[in-house]
Amino acid sequence: MHDLTSLHQSSPTTVSNIIGTVVAVQANFYQVCLDQPLIHFDNSPIPYLLCTRRTRLKKIGQQIMVGDRVMVEEPDYQDARGAIAQVLPRKTQLSRPPVANAEQMLLVFALDEPLLEPWQLSRFLVKAESTEIPFLLCLNKADLLTPTQQKTWQERLEKWGYNPLFISVRTFQGLEELKNGLKDKITILAGPSGVGKSSLINSLIPAVEQRVNKVSGKLQKGRHTTRHVELFELPQGGLLADTPGFNKPNLDSSPSQVIHYFPEARQQLGKGNCQFSNCLHRGEPNCIIDENWERYEHYLTFLEEAIAQQEATQQMADQESTVKVKMNASGQEYYEPKLETKKYRRTSRRQKHQNLQDLYDNQSLEELEEFEDDLDF
Ligand code: GDP
Ligand code: ZN
Numbered sequence: 001m002h003d004l005t006s007l008h009q010s011s012p013t014t015v016s017n018i019i020g021t022v023v024a025v026q027a028n029f030y031q032v033c034l035d036q037p038l039i040h041f042d043n044s045p046i047p048y049l050l051c052t053r054r055t056r057l058k059k060i061g062q063q064i065m066v067g068d069r070v071m072v073e074e075p076d077y078q079d080a081r082g083a084i085a086q087v088l089p090r091k092t093q094l095s096r097p098p099v100a101n102a103e104q105m106l107l108v109f110a111l112d113e114p115l116l117e118p119w120q121l122s123r124f125l126v127k128a129e130s131t132e133i134p135f136l137l138c139l140n141k142a143d144l145l146t147p148t149q150q151k152t153w154q155e156r157l158e159k160w161g162y163n164p165l166f167i168s169v170r171t172f173q174g175l176e177e178l179k180n181g182l183k184d185k186i187t188i189l190a191g192p193s194g195v196g197k198s199s200l201i202n203s204l205i206p207a208v209e210q211r212v213n214k215v216s217g218k219l220q221k222g223r224h225t226t227r228h229v230e231l232f233e234l235p236q237g238g239l240l241a242d243t244p245g246f247n248k249p250n251l252d253s254s255p256s257q258v259i260h261y262f263p264e265a266r267q268q269l270g271k272g273n274c275q276f277s278n279c280l281h282r283g284e285p286n287c288i289i290d291e292n293w294e295r296y297e298h299y300l301t302f303l304e305e306a307i308a309q310q311e312a313t314q315q316m317a318d319q320e321s322t323v324k325v326k327m328n329a330s331g332q333e334y335y336e337p338k339l340e341t342k343k344y345r346r347t348s349r350r351q352k353h354q355n356l357q358d359l360y361d362n363q364s365l366e367e368l369e370e371f372e373d374d375l376d377f
Contacts, residue, residue, distance in 0.1 A: 018072040023231040025066055040077050049075055049082040062087055066231050067100035067186050097229045099241050101186050105135035108191035112144040122298045129261035130253050136181050140196040143168040161263025169199040184237045205232050255306040264293050
């Protein structure tokens with residue numbers, strides 16, 4: 001009976017159908033962009049609510065990330081505040097950057113200034129492939145190259161299996177096409193610094209000064225001390241996640257997976273089988289992968305890295321698992337060899353998604369929550 005009473009007390013008295021998307025998170029506060037603006041008594045629309053999360057969600061450890069679809073209760077029309085009562089099921093989830101429901105990535109590189117470097121580009125592409133989140137590849141600063149130079153890159157990247165979009169934030173080249181690709185989707189923007197990501201955001205979202213995190217003084221506070229992800233609303237529909245702190249990505253896939261991250265090699269794999277089922281495609285007899293493709297050298301380098309990584313992981317696992325401490329009848333400790341060895345698990349899809357976190361040097365949500373000060377409105 002007691003349980004029933006408390007349940008009743010904590011339940012909302014009216015059923016909430018206020019749904020929105022979390023577009024910014026700072027400590028304990030969530031900026032929610034409502035699917036349908038609320039209407040204030042003076043008829044002005046309220047498109048955003050600054051929300052806390054219900055204690056119940058906190059108790060069950062329910063994290064809230066940008067991109068989350070949430071149900072809001074008890075809106076305060078005067079102050080545009082509310083409380084998140086429920087998080088709707090996520091379609092995808094990345095832990096670093098912490099973004100829910102991301103549907104694609106936008107990889108941005110510059111053709112020049114800084115000069116496009118094939119190895120660096122390849123590294124990002126391979127890492128992006130390993131996340132299994134679809135991505136668009138954009139090459140910015142096309143204005144710095146002649147049409148012939150652009151064509152050379154186009155042909156080269158086609159051989160890699162990609163069809164990049166050549167854009168220029170400066171001359172607006174390709175921006176309409178890019179906008180179409182971003183429409184109504186949650187996209188994660190990524191790329192090295194200096195390639196024009198901020199300029200691109202400013203160009204895609206002319207009203208960028210209306211950035212959601214500026215709506216509130218509370219969210220603004222700490223913006224420069226705490227790295228966080230924020231979602232920008234695109235005028236034509238869709239959200240763009242800006243992710244500060246882009247790192248050189250590392251690859252932590254199993255060696256046999258690496259070949260699948262090269263579209264030009266995947267295409268060769270589709271034509272049959274290598275003689276050895278565990279073939280790593282580096283000159284084994286009757287290997288189906290020929291060596292005459294530009295990024296073959298890249299492949300070998302990534303493969304070496306993955307092998308080294310696997311060996312290091314295996315070594316650690318072996319150290320952990322070959323002996324275990326036991327206690328004899330007189331209470332003395334002794335070491336007994338373990339018979340079973342740890343099996344190598346294939347990377348799950350979820351893990352792959354999480355691997356994207358290596359691309360970023362972002363603070364985790366848990367770290368952010370340390371900033372919680374439990375301020376009440
Ligand atoms: P971010 O570090 O990726 O955010 O790059 P920024 O947006 O700060 O841009 C870096 C520099 O590139 C700035 O000086 C921009 O003016 C310049 N830039 C951005 N887009 C273009 C472009 O399309 N063409 C040229 N020539 N310069 C650009
Ligand atoms: Zn092979």
